[in-house]
Amino acid sequence: MCPIATCLVKQCNHTWINRLSDAKNSPIYPKGQFVFMEGSLVLGAYFILKGKVKVISSNVGGKEQTVRLAGEGHMLGHSAIGLEKYSIGAVTLEESQICFIDNATLYEAFMANPKFTFEVMRFYSRELRKSEIRTKCLGLMNNEEKVILGLLYLADTYLLGSQGNQVEIDLNRQEIAQIIGTNAEQVSRVLTSLKKEGLIQTVDRTIQLPDITTLKERIRQYAYATSY
Amino acid sequence: MCPIATCLVKQCNHTWINRLSDAKNSPIYPKGQFVFMEGSLVLGAYFILKGKVKVISSNVGGKEQTVRLAGEGHMLGHSAIGLEKYSIGAVTLEESQICFIDNATLYEAFMANPKFTFEVMRFYSRELRKSEIRTKCLGLMNNEEKVILGLLYLADTYLLGSQGNQVEIDLNRQEIAQIIGTNAEQVSRVLTSLKKEGLIQTVDRTIQLPDITTLKERIRQYAYATSY
DNA sequence: CTAATAGCCTGCGAAAATGCAGGCTTTTTT
DNA sequence: AAAAAAGCCTGCATTTTCGCAGGCTATTAG
Structure with missing residues (x-):
């Protein structure tokens, strides 16, 4: 059953x-x-x-x-x-x-x-x-915003329940790029920059999002929300 | 009724x-x-x-x-x-x-x-x-392709029946731009270029598409089709 | 008819995105 | 363990896109 x-x-x-x-x-x-x-x-x-x-x-x-x-x-x-x-x-x-x-x-x-x-x-x-x-976001956002959107989209879809804000993402740069319509290099650059700001961590292959709240704040102007 | x-x-x-x-x-x-x-x-x-x-x-x-x-x-x-x-x-x-x-x-x-x-x-x-x-197209297309996509989207949605390939579009440049996620200037540039190629005509305020077949051919690689 | 407004086109400099290349690290294969 | 492959980061030159500005045209208002 x-x-x-x-x-x-x-x-x-x-x-x-x-x-x-x-x-x-x-x-x-x-x-x-x-x-x-x-x-x-x-x-x-x-x-x-x-x-x-x-x-x-x-x-x-x-x-x-x-x-x-x-x-x-x-x-x-x-x-x-x-x-x-x-x-x-x-x-x-x-x-x-x-x-x-x-x-x-x-x-x-x-x-x-x-x-x-x-x-x-x-x-x-x-x-x-x-x-x-998503159409709106991809139409209006610049590259950095799109990468953040992609990370949050992954988090929203695959964060099971409310077990803290820890989300692990196990995709390569190319795959993330394909979610948001850009290329692997751009994703790399943005991830590096977010890492320097402490908004993401990378452990082994996976990306962790310890501060989803601040990430959401970054693209708030697009009225992106977890629940649609 | x-x-x-x-x-x-x-x-x-x-x-x-x-x-x-x-x-x-x-x-x-x-x-x-x-x-x-x-x-x-x-x-x-x-x-x-x-x-x-x-x-x-x-x-x-x-x-x-x-x-x-x-x-x-x-x-x-x-x-x-x-x-x-x-x-x-x-x-x-x-x-x-x-x-x-x-x-x-x-x-x-x-x-x-x-x-x-x-x-x-x-x-x-x-x-x-x-x-x-549409997400795929907006993610992968360049500006010219997006404008063609926008014109064909309008044609598909508003062409009633099969009364030839004459479609009239009565939107300004800004409104067309908002369909495809770009700006009025880009739309203007592409429309001018398509006009020179004879793929579109402008009569008064409206854009006419006398050759939808060739326009579709232009973005064929995206497997864009009238009927989904 | 004239003036005012809105829409359109296009040149140009600025900004952003792209894509290659090279060096590095990690993973996989042998 | 060594070699090969795949993935990642980043500098750089090129290409594309952006957006202002100015001139033109068409439409609307006075």
Whole structure:
């Protein structure tokens, strides 16, 4: 039985929770694995049971942009009815367990469970709002502000509960750059500067954020907020 | 009776279509009017019956970014249950008629009409995908490409049917700049250059796109497509 | 008709971002 | 343990973007 209380599927009635539980499969993906690739057909929806995923989109030249970060309880795959090709991919950032439910079953579940459909709708609505605020930020911010935005976005998405402000980020410079639409060198420069100010620490490969409050203060003028 | 066949409300059964028809009000907003303002409470959802709307978000300094364009049949307001403050506003680009339905009524409609909820969910899902592809483009494109993206975004959103490739855009340079995260001068420069190439025409205040195909070709490497 | 205003275009210097290169450190492989 | 590879930092030259300023045009107001 699935232990994730926040999983959207939990909005179904008991009969359907069991039926979806039977219909799903839940493979474990190693770090760096594609959950689905750009240009592939979407045959159903993915629910993250455990782990971290980035949603990406690339141009033909191979340049890649991370368009969304997703964690436990999040939904992937833009559940489509009918087959849609679709120019977005998803890659695990660490070992992750991800449930898959096919479109036909999902559609039946939507028709039989209004609350489930409603909560999925709300999920997309919230993600859209987050994406739009991101659009604003990426459109108006300079490089340093974007790097701070990226760090806070990672923190917001992957800080579990309120266990202090300690967030560890285990991505390389290139991957951080792709979240905010810049390049590895710029990220390096800004991180160095933030380190000198004591706003971040680096331990081994990971970046730690001991003072999230001050970081947020830095980009306050964009009305960036943890909860959207 | 509402004449918009694509309106999402049409997914409800007849009883509910009538009930929502009674519950809604449908004011006509003049050009340049706020439908709702940034920071206001969201008390329900808006359905565009006729007209064009931009969804905006600003920073404290007053710089404004257009995060989404919406036209006939589109939904605004991120229907929320409960009251949520929310840092996004909407402004008409021309005289527009927009229906409003309050959250309580909407919630009942969602619970009673699975197909309605499902289609609203799909609407948000599609808009999210569009927003994410926009994130990619704004992250990877240079200025000229962004301007072309902006023109095509306007064309896609407001080209009604397939009446040739004639699209008229009646925004000033500043407003175009805010769609793509740049400034009026840059837009001016790119438009001049595109005009010299014969890819756009300006007649009075409006920009015409006589050759959408070639414009799309210009940014093909970003896999930008009319239908997402 | 004239004046005033708003929008538009474009040159130019300043600022920011980019991307290469070289040196360093860390991790992985052999 | 040594070698190879990958990642990281930073200086520098180049390119791009920014934003002011001035002149032009079109629209609106008087």
